[in-house]
Amino acid sequence: MRSIGEMARDSGLGVSALRFYDRAGVLVPAWVDPVSGYRWYEPEQLEEALLLARLRRAGMPLADIRLMLASWSGADTDLVRKLLKAHLRRLEQGLSDARSEFSTLRVLLDHRENAMTSLRIATVRLSVTAPELAAALDTVRFAASTDPELPMLGGVLFDIEGESLHVVTTDRYRMAVAQVGIAGYDGSRVQVIVPTPLADAMRALLAGEGLVRLSVDGDRVTLEAGDRQAAGQCLDHDFPDYRRLLPQATGRRTVVEVAAFGKALQTGPVRSGESGDLSVLRVEDGGTVTLCADGVEDPDRVAVNRAFLLDALTAQARDRLILELGTPRAPIAIRRPDDEGTFSILMPVRLDD
Known part of the structure; x- marks a missing residue:
């Protein structure tokens, strides 16, 4: 049997994506260790994983992918062909709609250019x-x-x-x-x-x-x-x-000691992401920011590129900084306690699991 790590490597889906597709009932592992929760896959499931990866890159909805995988190995391929044809029509219609919208946006941009140019000629x-x-x-x-x-x-x-x-x-x-x-x-x-x-x-x-x-x-x-x-x-x-990109005020605001927090980021748990190592943060009831280990569930946890966060902490050149965490999809703000007009914001990274 293949471990989840081997399946991720050979299929290109990623460990977090495989966990997500397991919970979504799209690609369920053949066996899950009842003690550790570790997932194992049959060798023939690699073909399904590769097919799943192709369909996701093509933007097919999960509901259709579920039907595709269920019908792929059967003798009757009519449903598979119909699903592919229907999705292709959606893509073509979407491209046509996008072209129409982009044409309108170009006209609007042409009208805005004169006004924007005036900001650069003084x-x-x-x-x-x-x-x-x-x-x-x-x-x-x-x-x-x-x-x-x-x-x-x-x-x-x-x-x-x-x-x-x-x-x-x-x-x-x-x-x-x-x-x-x-x-x-x-x-x-x-x-x-x-x-x-x-x-x-x-x-x-x-x-x-x-x-x-x-x-x-x-x-x-x-x-x-x-x-x-x-x-x-x-x-x-x-x-x-x-x-227009500035973060909205949030209630989850806490002060961090930069040296201690930076050390915790460097030595604490990380997750692998497409853009690098991720640190997953959450704010405890007392206001302390902690790093979530893999498998910890928290609806308010926020994932961020660890290197980007360390850079932002260093660039502010302060011993203490204010960290603002909103929803898992909202930007993270790093502010100075003595000068809130100087700050950094980092975009969060979506966690599939």
Whole structure:
């Protein structure tokens, strides 16, 4: 018989997916150890697992997959062919509907482009203290995207409005925001995306204690620190409206000691996920955050990429941080107790089991 680990390796479904399909009655193991709960599969079930993996990649609903697996080995294949044909029709109709919606969205985007462009063509002159800007860049740098398919995320957003400069980065799975006070600017809101290499060059100039000068002239941005400067072209893209992505207030808010919590993450239980090792968190009644071991059931548990969480804790540069946990599908927020305008959010990872 095949262990669940061997079945996961040979079928490509993953251990957590196999557990989910067992509970859903789609692919039930041949035997479950009554003591350990470990699942074992007959060799011939590998063919069913491979078929299941193909059907899921094709987006077939679980109800139809259940019928497919029940009919696959029978002599009468009419039901199998009918299910495949019906699903193909659904996919074709869905693609047609998506094309129609995308065409409408392109028209709407064309109308929005002129308004968005106005946020990048203004002339700006302002001053900011070097330590504050340095700390802000250090706080957000870890969440900058390196995906060449998403060039609009390959930099640091400088969002200038009123007496504040927000610096923002995101790679879709995490986002970091830091707020800095500014002086010498009272114009309308201006946004520019500073390419990551240029942002790093700016950070290298911020070793002193005094004021530095930031200027934006159209699509060019310059940081001057004494007689040194870093300058270059802004990215010619629109950054997503990060304010719409901010997490809603949640009642599950707790303060963590960063050193102890980081050590617990590094040495505690993890689960394997497609994006890396996952830590599964839950908040106890007393407000303590604990790490769930494999098999622990809790409807409010939240899974997150462990490396991303450790990066976010380090980037905040505080001994104590506020951790906000919402529902298992809501973003996780990491805030500073003394400055809630500077924070990180991490997208949770769905647990199939």
